[in-house]
Amino acid sequence: MSIPAQVLLVFSNVPDLELAKKLARHLLEQRLAACVNILPxxxxxxxxxxxxxxxxEVALQIKTTQALYxxxxxxxxxxxxxxxxxxxxxxxxxGLPAYLDWVRQETNKDRNV
Known part of the structure; x- marks a missing residue:
């Protein structure tokens, strides 16, 4: 039985909402993050x-795994x-096990979806 991937919460700030959305979309499209909260x-x-x-600034809360950091x-x-x-x-x-599992699944680059 393998050990589940370590889930991380990454914080970053950017200068404006436009960049925050652009960065969040890029991270999600590349499966580097399962979720990005934007706090303007x-x-x-x-x-x-x-x-x-x-x-x-605009604050970002990014959920990912240690392997992708x-x-x-x-x-x-x-x-x-x-x-x-x-x-x-x-x-x-x-954390809620189902949520942490979801983060792991959504950052799995082998997924086709």
Missing amino acids: AVHSMYRWQGALEEGT AELEAAIRSMHPYEVPEIIALPLSQ
């Missing part, structure tokens, strides 16, 4: 190159305008 109008405050910055990160970086985009992944240690 996040007010971000951060330190960048020695200065305090703030602005509005490197490819997902590369896809985000290739489409992201920031020099150092926020890409943070957390392993999900608990």
Whole structure:
């Protein structure tokens, strides 16, 4: 019996809703994510190159698997305008088993559907 793939929750922010939708669609079409939640109008405050910055961004919550993380990160970086985009992944240690199985199924690149 094989061990189920580790499911991850990946966070990233992008500058606008248009890019958020474009990136989400790309990740879903490539089966790098099972689901992407887009949370518009996040007010971000951060330190960048020695200065305090703030602005509005769009937050993404991306569900994927550990096996796909490197490819997902590369896809985000290739489409992201920031020099150092926020890409943070957390392993999900608990969750509704049926939902976690769904994430695994939807990110299975061998599926024909």
